[in-house]
Amino acid sequence: MMGADKSKDSKSGKTEDVKIDKWDTSALKNALDDAAKKVLLDTYGYKESHKLVDCRLFICTIAVGFATFALIWDYLRPFPESRPVLITCVSLSYFVLMGVLTVYTTYCEKGFFLVALEKDKTGVDPDNVWHLSSYLKKYDDIYHLTMSYMDGKTKKTTSAEVSKSVAQFFDEKGYLCTENFSPVVVSLRSTITKEKKEK
Known part of the structure; x- marks a missing residue:
């Protein structure tokens, strides 16, 4: 705190x-x-009960997983060859999963501490x-x-x-x-x- x-x-x-x-x-x-x-x-x-927090951490872990995969892929196949994979990972991990996280915190967690x-x-x-x-x-x-x-x-x-x-x-x-x-x-x-x- x-x-x-x-x-x-x-x-x-x-x-x-x-x-x-x-x-x-x-x-x-x-x-x-x-x-x-x-x-x-x-x-x-x-x-x-830690279920609500665990679910939030799971969503965040998936996002980090996409970012890690994109980083490794870019290392193995440098840009511009890695461009499609980078675009896909950024779209999924940032826009989609952040949207899912926002919906989850708003309608599932509801501000519960x-x-x-x-x-x-x-x-x-x-x-x-x-x-x-x-x-x-x-x-x-x-x-x-x-x-x-x-x-x-x-x-x-x-x-x-x-x-x-x-x-x-x-x-x-x-x-x-x-x-x-x-x-x-x-x-x-x-x-x-x-x-x-x-x-």
């Missing part, structure tokens, strides 16, 4: 507090995203899935966190969103106050759980 490091906070006595540059929007968002992820994984024992699996206690039913996504506009102090839940059996989705000023979660020195932020994530999950029981 850019702009973030870990150090000791003498006031709280904690040895692993997160400190960031308060004026770096990306660092603010990343620190809060990591803290929200930690709550779901550590507090509730959910297991992180965490996909967590809630295992069925009996081991019979499919896993329930929790998603976390967020955004923080540049030069804005309002952090928007969205949590969604998909039932493994019915595939029905429930979601909730909270918007808070980042000033509530960081002190003057740029340390993340997890004791202020964690309850927000817990409350968001409780809202979804309550709605799920009422349905």
